[in-house]
Amino acid sequence: MKNIEIAGSGYAVPGRCITNHDLEKTVDTSDEWITARTGISTRYVSETENTVSLGCRAAVNAIANAGITPADIDLIIVATMTGDNLTPSTACLIQEKLGINSRHVMAFDINAACSGFIYAMHIASAMLGQYRCALVIGAETLSKIIDWTDRNTCVLFGDGAGAVIMRPGEKSHMAFYADSAGDSSGTLQATGPLLHPALENCQRTFGYLHMDGKEVFRFAVKAIEDSIHHVLEGTGVTPEEIDLIIPHQANIRIISYVARKMGLPMEKFFINLDTFGNTSAASIAIAFAQAQQQGLIRPGMKIVLVGFGAGFTNGAVYIRM
Amino acid sequence: MLEQVKKVIMDAISVEEELITPQARLSEDLGIDSLSAVELSLELETEFDIRIEDEEISALVTVQDILDLVNSKKQ
Structure with missing residues (x-):
């Protein structure tokens, strides 16, 4: 750590x-x-x-x-x-x-x-x-x-x-975990403007974000659980001992599924997606700042930030405040 | 098999046991929406050690369809 x-x-x-x-x-x-x-x-x-x-x-x-x-x-x-x-x-x-x-x-x-x-x-x-x-x-x-x-x-x-x-x-300690698994199937992607014009069938227009919700759900619930377990390896802390989990704010259904699967109460999970929706890379940062403003993060607490997204990518940060 | 699938459905979504009959329609009778169906398939995969594809989830209409799917996967 x-x-x-x-x-x-x-x-x-x-x-x-x-x-x-x-x-x-x-x-x-x-x-x-x-x-x-x-x-x-x-x-x-x-x-x-x-x-x-x-x-x-x-x-x-x-x-x-x-x-x-x-x-x-x-x-x-x-x-x-x-x-x-x-x-x-x-x-x-x-x-x-x-x-x-x-x-x-x-x-x-x-x-x-x-x-x-x-x-x-x-x-x-x-x-x-x-x-x-x-x-x-x-x-x-x-x-x-x-x-x-x-x-x-x-x-x-x-x-x-x-x-x-x-x-x-x-005063505080942190542990980190990150993983990725390349996925070119288009499950979750926004195509870029950088394709070379010489390429066959090249799309020169910027693509919108496309998502296969079911497949992403499958990936997400596993990614959250895996990331939490991996980041806590070597810390001597169990998921039950975590005071607050701040997950990427994608969908309440993903978070509640993970909570049920891991046997953790929903109260452990900080949620603000009802207000802000999914803000991608900003979501965990906004949630952390808002939780801190609300006085939910105090010295001595054990916190996990956990993210998952396109790539596929996922990861977690454990913080002993 | 029905009892085991019943238990998975009850664990995955809050629905009363007596409503879960082979003839029960997942959407109309049990209120299972598209995401609940994915949750249910994840639970079935764990319970029966099988893999269920997205297209197979979309094709499920009744509880009997789930029983048939699990049976065919287990063979």
Whole structure:
């Protein structure tokens, strides 16, 4: 286990809240259908902000919460699959907005879909030591890649960003686990704009997010359980002893299935997907920050963050606060 | 077999035992939606040590269909 602490956290969502009733007006669906199958009631969707803007607002909140200044940060990692550019990275543009361009900072993006924030924390933990203070952000503007006429996907997702400040600290310990299993079958994918024009049948248009919900459900429930077991290996802690589990906020049905399967009460799982929907790489970061704001995370507690997503990717972080 | 499948259905979704007859329709009588069907198939896979494909789940209409599917997989 590593002696790393989370010095602060913060989140940001765009201004426009879309309810299930709003979606009833644009696609053939109903509040009852969406709630029963997903647990989602509202989601926040950007009208004027992009991923850099949302990520920066979350970062500013985390910096304030940690009681540090931007100048203290020397590592910025952003987990996203909806960055504003192919280059420069979201992390570099957030560095500029934070006014620390002239400081010695390493900044870069990673893409591990909905597991991105777990992967980013894992990477930061390996780099802390050489670096002193990491700003780790999960930020997405998924509304850019959602087909708003597809009732199977448009009801699920939202925009937002969350951030934490990670630094070496004797008081808290962390353990990490990550895994991936390449899947080219299109079960969960958004095709990119980077196919070479010389390729046969090449699609030059940016693809919308496509998901085979049943297959993803199968993967997700196994990925969560496996990740929790693996991350706790060697910690001497059992799942029953965990005070709070913060899972990727994809679907209440996935979380309740895992809870039942593992024999854990639903009260152990932090849920905010009813409000924010699935915000991919941002979801665990937003949930952590919100749980901390609500006073649900206290010193001495044992917490697990667990993610799963396209790739397929999955992973978990164990934190003894 | 029916008793074992009944138990899996009761564990997977909250439904009263007397409603689970071979003729019972999964959607109309037992209120099993598409995701519940996936949950149910995961439970059946564990209970009977079989693999059920998505297309096979979609084709299930009654409890008898589940019994037939499990029987064919077990052979």
